[in-house]
Amino acid sequence: MFEGVDTIWMDGEFVDFEDAQVHVLTHALHYGTGVFEGVRCYDTDHGPAIFRWEEHLERLYDSGRVYDIDIPFEPEELTEATEELIRREELDSCYIRPIAFYGYGPLGLSPEKSPVKTAIGVWPWGAYLGEEALEEGVDVAISSWRKYASSQIPTNAKTTGTYVNSVLASQEAKANGYTEAIVLNKEGNVAEGPGENIFLVRDDEIYTTGLAESILDGITRQTAITLAEEMGYTVHDDATISRGELYTADELFFTGTAAEVTPIRSVDDNVIGEGTKGPVTDDVQTAFFDLVESGDREEWFRYV
Ligand code: PMP
Numbered sequence: 001m002f003e004g005v006d007t008i009w010m011d012g013e014f015v016d017f018e019d020a021q022v023h024v025l026t027h028a029l030h031y032g033t034g035v036f037e038g039v040r041c042y043d044t045d046h047g048p049a050i051f052r053w054e055e056h057l058e059r060l061y062d063s064g065r066v067y068d069i070d071i072p073f074e075p076e077e078l079t080e081a082t083e084e085l086i087r088r089e090e091l092d093s094c095y096i097r098p099i100a101f102y103g104y105g106p107l108g109l110s111p112e113k114s115p116v117k118t119a120i121g122v123w124p125w126g127a128y129l130g131e132e133a134l135e136e137g138v139d140v141a142i143s144s145w146r147k148y149a150s151s152q153i154p155t156n157a158k159t160t161g162t163y164v165n166s167v168l169a170s171q172e173a174k175a176n177g178y179t180e181a182i183v184l185n186k187e188g189n190v191a192e193g194p195g196e197n198i199f200l201v202r203d204d205e206i207y208t209t210g211l212a213e214s215i216l217d218g219i220t221r222q223t224a225i226t227l228a229e230e231m232g233y234t235v236h237d238d239a240t241i242s243r244g245e246l247y248t249a250d251e252l253f254f255t256g257t258a259a260e261v262t263p264i265r266s267v268d269d270n271v272i273g274e275g276t277k278g279p280v281t282d283d284v285q286t287a288f289f290d291l292v293e294s295g296d297r298e299e300w301f302r303y304v
Pocket of ligand 1: 038166192193194195196197215216217218219220221255256257258
């Protein structure tokens with residue numbers, strides 16, 4: 001995955017890939033006290049362009065605020081560092097991973113004495129669930145693991161430690177022969193995928209689970225809502241969706257920075273719609289890829 005990556009930005013400096021190391025007594029390694037982002041840079045008609053960078057940065061700082069992780073760099077510094085990394089690595093398109101975490105320090109649960117470490121890595125990353133998945137759709141299963149409730153751990157923050165929930169759900173899905181999982185919330189309604197938000201189509205209207213359902217407010221989710229509304233679709237962005245409603249949906253699709261817009265063709269072996277990418281999903285997906293290939297919407301791109 002990281003083949004050919006030479007440089008990592010760490011705590012204000014560009015360091016060789018092999019030198020981007022932390023101590024084993026790093027606070028975040030023991031307690032998951034880190035916040036991060038996943039962002040994509042696309043090879044657009046205007047050259048390499050980072051998609052919705054400002055929104056991702058805002059979510060990163062907001063995630064930090066929840067845990068008092070006071071990122072010791074200004075947003076402009078992280079922006080400059082990221083752009084410089086992309087130029088140094090000579091990448092036209094890539095995935096960008098900024099992370100900030102409590103570093104080496106006392107291992108008490110209150111980490112105020114640990115220094116905050118900040119790093120950014122960039123690397124080439126194609127379709128997360130596979131090229132074929134974008135066309136044919138993926139087979140998913142409801143996970144036996146529930147999503148933690150926002151009353152237990154803030155679900156609007158993207159926190160390293162909480163991804164053990166996503167790892168469990170993904171591992172289970174793969175072990176059972178599925179490509180991806182869908183995780184229900186504590187109430188038993190649909191939350192999201194391990195790294196994706198979920199959309200449902202019924203009678204040509206679009207539904208996606210609301211923020212009160214213990215989901216991450218995905219930036220691709222927001223993009224899909226905007227694009228769909230601009231095409232004239234009615235989008236219900238605060239839906240409560242039951243497991244049964246998934247089975248009887250006309251169409252289902254995932255959104256996410258990594259997964260982009262991926263159709264779902266079956267849930268628990270129940271075929272969804274025609275068992276391939278549906279027409280509404282195709283509209284949203286086409287609008288999405290047209291957008292990131294053209295890079296034409298200035299306010300959503302940061303041209304490198
Ligand atoms: N939910 C979870 C749990 C995720 O990890 C992600 C990926 N960041 C998403 C949803 C989708 O968010 P985004 O579109 O901002 O990548």
